[in-house]
Amino acid sequence: MHFEYKVEGGDFTLAGYASSQIKKTLKQLGADPAVIKRVVVALYEAEVNIVAHAYRGVIYADIQPGGIILRLVDEGPGIPDVEMAMTKGFSTASPQVREMGFGAGMGLPNISENADSFSIETEVNKGTTLTIEINFK
């Protein structure tokens, strides 16, 4: 099964929509609740990252018998220092985003902790693509 969701940068009113839809779908498919929890955390963080940092992006979700593959492709500023971005507590989020309780520097670490496989491809001034794989077993 294949799903696509468009995400607009800066629009927090819809942040979490894709995560919520994928959660519902996985529940309907009878996926293990522990796996659904991990997918939800990883996808929500990645979705919010597009809203908080990028101009726009697309989420591609592929549900296969063995697991789910999420690709989040954004047009945005890119990440100049991936190692730094992966550090817990490091964030480049704006003061407005932080006031809402986002931008605490926990997003990428949360994704990494919940994914079986996680990779970041990024180009400064162009955009970032995250690939997250979570196995059902």
Place this chain on the structure above:
Amino acid sequence: MTLREIKESLNLKVYSGENLLENEVTGGYASDLLSDVMGHASEGDLWITLQTHKNVVGVASLKDLSAIILVKGFTPDKETLDMAGNENIPVLGTDMETFEFCGVLYNLLK
């Protein structure tokens, strides 16, 4: 313990979810950082926060939390209430500060 028992013991205001007070509360998590809650709260937890915008409902729903408690008399935004109704997430409030509320809730739940 049910949300109703907690609401009555601690004299909480109900902003949304009067029909959901039989929700079972199995623990609590206090944080104003959404990623912290996303990463570390558990299903059934009561979420204690001062964030009033609608994204808290999104997080609570994704994490299957039992309810949101707004501290210090903070009131939910209108969009927060609309979404709470749609997502079946109870939103309650207290005049207590987070530290005090966590203390009394901890004693109640232990």
